[in-house]
Each structure stands twice: as structure tokens, then as C-alpha cells.
Amino acid sequence: MRQKINGETKVLGLIGNPIEHTISPIIHNILASKLDMNYVYLPFKVENGMLDKAIEGARALNIKGLNVTVPYKEQVMDKLIEITPFAKQIGAVNTLKFTDNGYIGYNTDADGLNASLIKNSIKLKDSKIVIIGAGGAAKAVGMLCAREKCKKITIINRTVIKGQILANNIRQYYNVETKVLGLDEIGKIEPFDIAIQTTPIGMSPKVHDNPIDDTDFYKKFHIAVDLIYNPTKTEFLEEAEKNGIKILNGFGMLFYQGIKAYEVWNDIIITEDILEDVMNELINLYG
Numbered sequence: 343m344r345q346k347i348n349g350e351t352k353v354l355g356l357i358g359n360p361i362e363h364t365i366s367p368i369i370h371n372i373l374a375s376k377l378d379m380n381y382v383y384l385p386f387k388v389e390n391g392m393l394d395k396a397i398e399g400a401r402a403l404n405i406k407g408l409n410v411t412v413p414y415k416e417q418v419m420d421k422l423i424e425i426t427p428f429a430k431q432i433g434a435v436n437t438l439k440f441t442d443n444g445y446i447g448y449n450t451d452a453d454g455l456n457a458s459l460i461k462n463s464i465k466l467k468d469s470k471i472v473i474i475g476a477g478g479a480a481k482a483v484g485m486l487c488a489r490e491k492c493k494k495i496t497i498i499n500r501t502v503i504k505g506q507i508l509a510n511n512i513r514q515y516y517n518v519e520t521k522v523l524g525l526d527e528i529g530k531i532e533p534f535d536i537a538i539q540t541t542p543i544g545m546s547p548k549v550h551d552n553p554i555d556d557t558d559f560y561k562k563f564h565i566a567v568d569l570i571y572n573p574t575k576t577e578f579l580e581e582a583e584k585n586g587i588k589i590l591n592g593f594g595m596l597f598y599q600g601i602k603a604y605e606v607w608n609d610i611i612i613t614e615d616i617l618e619d620v621m622n623e624l625i626n627l628y629g
């Protein structure tokens with residue numbers, strides 16, 4: 343197991359603001375150590391207005407890969423030499439890979455969620471999905487569900503027009519049935535399979551908030567996914583579990599988006615036993 347930084351160490355990192363609460367450095371530095379690769383992964387807080395300089399500087403410093411988080415996932419797109427078609431559809435990039443000519447942009451958030459769903463035997467194909475929220479995270483989820491050939495996507499959002507824009511955006515690329523409802527129209531929802539909660543509602547410290555209070559809602563589906571991982575069980579998941587619904591939080595998505603970024607940077611596939619090893623180490627650290 344490698345522990346030393348030396349003259350050959352390559353740098354990876356995360357740009358965003360704020361970034362103090364990230365656990366990505368933990369995931370990536372454990373990965374580098376398990377794979378015995380000479381990498382170090384660092385958080386870089388980029389102040390408003392400094393993104394251009396940050397990307398140029400990273401390139402000049404030969405930084406091999408960057409993750410990008412809030413608020414730069416969209417803004418960063420015009421600083422890249424190439425973007426994968428799926429990241430273009432989502433309209434956001436969370437992973438940059440260094441090349442001699444500049445950075446290539448990827449989106450591993452959606453594929454991270456997909457890997458977590460697969461690991462937990464949750465099948466998007468032919469399922470009727472309800473997406474709660476229509477922000478950046480919902481975009482990645484919506485495109486993923488459509489790409490994986492789900493049967494129907496219903497978007498529930500406080501601001502209905504934003505839901506409609508997302509639905510239109512999805513249908514621009516995929517032939518899938520969509521429906522959009524406001525939060526006050528939840529009673530109209532017909533039975534479906536999977537609810538995916540994408541808003542920040544219920545995130546620490548406001549752990550008692552729930553985007554959907556209507557108890558009848560929880561009688562209409564059998565799998566609940568929340569992209570939030572802190573707390574590990576949001577009020578939304580708590581309510582779902584009380585109703586006998588299978589639940590999954592966002593930790594797996596976070597974990598696998600990181601794994602996928604590492605695979606992109608290094609052109610490798612990380613094996614199941616390494617994944618288990620890294621996951622166990624994280625569980626030991628975070629309980």
C-alpha cells in the first residue's frame with residue numbers, strides 16, 4: 343500500500359464552492375492507496391469569478407483529473423475541448439479528464455446512481471418513475487431513467503414550469519411518456535414503481551423536512567430512492583419505510599460517481615473486490 347508523496351505523484355482534485363463537507367478526497371485517496379497508484383486527490387475551493395483561471399491553472403499544472411461540484415457543473419462546460427453526448431444531454435459535467443489539448447468533460451452522477459440501483463436490484467427498465475424536483479440533480483436522474491428505457495416519468499415540482507422544461511428536454515432525446523404535476527396535485531398520481539427524491543429538502547441540518555407530507559402518496563409505490571446521504575435516512579425515506587417500501591439513500595450514488603470518475607481518469611475498470619474493500623473502509627470511517 344502506497345503512502346508516500348514524491349516527485350512522481352500525480353494530482354487529482356475537486357473544484358466547487360463550498361467544498362468543505364466533501365468526502366470525495368477520502369474515497370479517492372483510499373482508492374489510490376488500494377490500487378497502489380501514485381495519486382493524491384485534493385479539494386480546491388474556487389471563488390466566484392475564478393473558474394476560468396482555475397481550469398487554465400489546473401491544465402498548466404498538469405492536474406490529471408478534476409471533479410466539479412456546485413455551482414460549476416454547468417458553467418464549466420464551455421471551458422472544455424469535448425463533452426460526452428450523455429453529459430451534453432444532462433447539461434452538466436462533474437468529471438474532467440486531462441488531455442494534451444485541454445479537458446474532456448463527463449457526467450458520472452447519473453451512471454453513479456445507475457450503478458447503485460443495479461447493486462440494490464432496482465430496475466429502471468419498464469418501470470414507472472416519479473421524480474421529485476426539477477433542478478440539476480433531477481436532470482441527471484431524468485435522462486438516466488429515459489436512457490434506461492423506463493415506461494413513464496412523472497415529475498413533481500413546486501415550480502411546474504421548471505418540471506415542464508425538464509420533461510421537454512428529456513423528450514427531445516428519448517421517446518418516453520412524461521407527465522408534470524405541481525406539489526398541490528400529488529393526490530392525482532396513479533400507482534407507480536419508483537419514487538426518486540432529488541431536492542435538498544430533508545438534508546442535514548433540516549432533517550425533519552419532507553417534500554411530500556401527503557400520507558396517501560406512500561401507498562402508491564414500492565421503491566423509494568433519495569439522493570441525499572446525510573442524514574442516512576431522510577424523513578422521506580422514513581415515511582416510505584413505515585409504509586413497507588424498499589428504501590435507498592444517496593450514498594451509493596456518491597460512491598459510484600467517484601469510482602466512475604477514477605475509472606475515466608485512469609482508463610481502468612475497478613474490480614468488485616476493490617470496491618468492497620473501499621466501501622468497507624468508508625463504513626469503518628463513517629459508521
Ligand code: ATR
Nearest residue numbers: 475476477478479480499500501504540541542543
Ligand atoms: P440541485 O442542482 O441540487 O438539484 P437546484 O437546481 O437548486 O438544486 O434544484 C432544487 C430543487 O429542489 C428544485 O426542484 C426546487 O424546486 P423549484 O424548481 O420550485 O425551485 C426544489 N426545492 C428546493 N427547495 C424547495 C422547497 N422548500 N420546497 C419545494 N421545492 C424545493
